[in-house]
Amino acid sequence: MNKILTLTLAGACLSLSAFAQKKPADRLQQDKAAIKNMCGCHDVTFEYTETFPADSSYKPKGYHKIIDAVEYITVADETPGRIVLQHLLIAGEDVIKHWTEDWQYENQTLLAYDKDNQWKKIQLPAAQVKGQWTQKVFGVDDEPRYEGSATWVHADGRHYWEGSSDAPLPRREYTTRSDYNVLHRINHHEITANGSVHEQDNQKILRENGKDKVLVGEKGVNTYARIDEGRCKEAKDWWEKNKAFWALVRKGWDKVYGNNTTINLQKKVNNEPLYKVMMALEKKALNKELGGEALEKEIATTLQQFATGKDVSLK
Incomplete structure (x- = not known):
C-alpha cells in the first residue's frame, strides 16, 4: 500500500509527521482527518470479480469493471461526532447524486439488513463501540443500504477502517440476479498517497428460513485517484x-x-x-x-x- 502523504482536516493539509507526533488523546482528530481526506475530485475505477464458489456446481460469473468515471466527494454536514460525505458522479455533462456516507462516532444504534428490503434496528453496547465510527451507507435517495461499526487504525504510516455488515444486492446486480438475497460485505477504506481505495471481500448469500447458504465470494476494488478540482x-x-x-x-x-x-x-x-x-x-x-x-x-x-x-x- 502506498505511503500516505497528507491528511486533510477542516480545509487544511497536515503532514504525516505532524500526525505521528499526536498523543493518543488526539486520536479522534486523526479519525476525522482520515474521513475528510476522502473528499475531493477523483478519477474512479470500480472492479469486481467473483472468487471462490461454495461448491463445484456454482460457476463464477466473471469480471466486472467500470472505468473513466469522475466522482466528487464533499462534506454535506458535520457536527462534533458526525461527518456526512456526499458522492456526486459526473457522467458526461450530467451530474448524478451518488451514494452517501454518514460517519457517526461511538454510535450505538444501527439498521441491520435482514433480507428482502427489510432492515431492523439494533442496539450495540457502549463498551463495544468505544472509540469506533459507524459508517452508515445510503443510496441515491438516501434510502438505507448498510451500516457497520469499527475503529479507524493509524499505524505504520497507514490510515484505514474495516467493518462488516449485511446489505441488499448491489445495484450492478439487483435487476439481473435472483439466486441470492444478501451480500455480506467486509469493507476496507484506506487513505493512499493520491486519494483512497475501497476494497471489499464479500459473500453472496441466499437467506431462507433463518439459514444462510453461501453461493460464492466476491472481491471488489474501488480506486479513487485525486485529480484537478476544476474537473468537478x-x-x-x-x-x-x-x-x-x-x-x-x-x-x-x-x-x-x-x-x-x-x-x-x-x-x-x-x-x-x-x-x-x-x-x-x-x-x-x-x-x-x-x-x-x-x-x-x-x-x-x-x-x-x-x-x-x-x-x-x-x-
Missing part, C-alpha cells in the same frame, strides 16, 4: 443548487429511522419508484414551486410511505 466544477455547481433540498431529505430520513424499529423499503408507491418521486420533488424545490414547511411535509410523507408502506405523515 459541474458537480460543485450542482451541489450548491441542490444541497438545501437534500439536507431536508436527510432530516426526513433521520425522523423515519428514529420513529421506526423496522424499515420495509417499498419498491413502488402509487406505482412510482422512489427515485422518480424524489426527482419530481427536487425539481419543484429548485423551481421554487414548493418550499418551507410544505416541502418538509411532502418529503416526510413520501419517505414514511416508502419506508413502511403506511400512508402516515411524520410528526
